């Protein structure tokens with residue numbers, strides 16, 4: 001058996017994709033819409049307080065295209081916390097004007113492919129900050145799930161640790177050349193959801209997602225071993241922008 005990579009885990013993640021029932025929203029009277037909007041704003045406020053207290057983080061984005069209208073990405077200490085957030089949101093009057101279209105459950109993960117030997121990563125404040133990150137408030141988000149292939153000669157899980165390390169180093173070098181342009185949060189979802197990882201990217205220039213992902217397609221670890229699910233791309237929302245999106 002090949003040596004399994006060691007992983008470090010941080011906050012649990014829920015990517016929660018919703019669409020708006022525009023007909024119901026348009027037909028609602030002004031006071032109903034305003035109550036729903038107030039509830040939404042108070043949730044956004046609560047989530048930013050959690051973030052200020054370093055007890056989690058939430059990103060809110062509109063989604064371009066028909067797969068969803070908007071998404072919440074929540075990071076929290078436990079799965080119970082994530083469950084509580086989605087349930088509380090489902091009970092709001094704003095939620096009754098939305099319907100769930102997709103969700104993804106995972107946990108922030110770092111693997112030891114690039115770890116310095118002999119060091120205790122949990123004593124490293126940079127590692128802790130990566131495991132429990134404050135999500136960037138970048139202009140754009142890109143989310144997609146992926147697997148590492150297990151197919152004949154292209155079976156990632158049958159490769160030796162050294163072979164995988166070499167490929168991950170090359171992967172990391174490409175990623176690093178996008179420093180300052182694209183920020184990645186990799187979440188592991190083996191046993192939690194249908195794919196092995198969630199890839200969440202943040203950038204102020206959405207074109208950099210395309211450049212990075214395209215370049216990685218030529219890198220062996222992606223070219224030979226990666227399979228991808230649906231891609232979601234979106235624009236930053238805060239309370240003000242959300243109110244604009246919902247204005248009738």
Ligand code: VOV
Pocket residue numbers: 005109110111112113114146148168171172174175176178182183184186197199212213216217222226
């Ligand atoms: C934005 C840049 C960027 C950077 C700097 C970067 C670097 C790194 C490093 C150094 C490491 C290994 C250590 C760790 O941190 O875990 C990883 C790990 C990983 N990556 Fe990555 N990645 C990036 C970006 C990046 C992208 C765009 C993708 C999607 C691939 C594509 O083709 O669409 C990806 C995937 C992953 C995955 C699934 C893992 C876990 C693999 C496993 O088998 O465990 N990643 N990644």
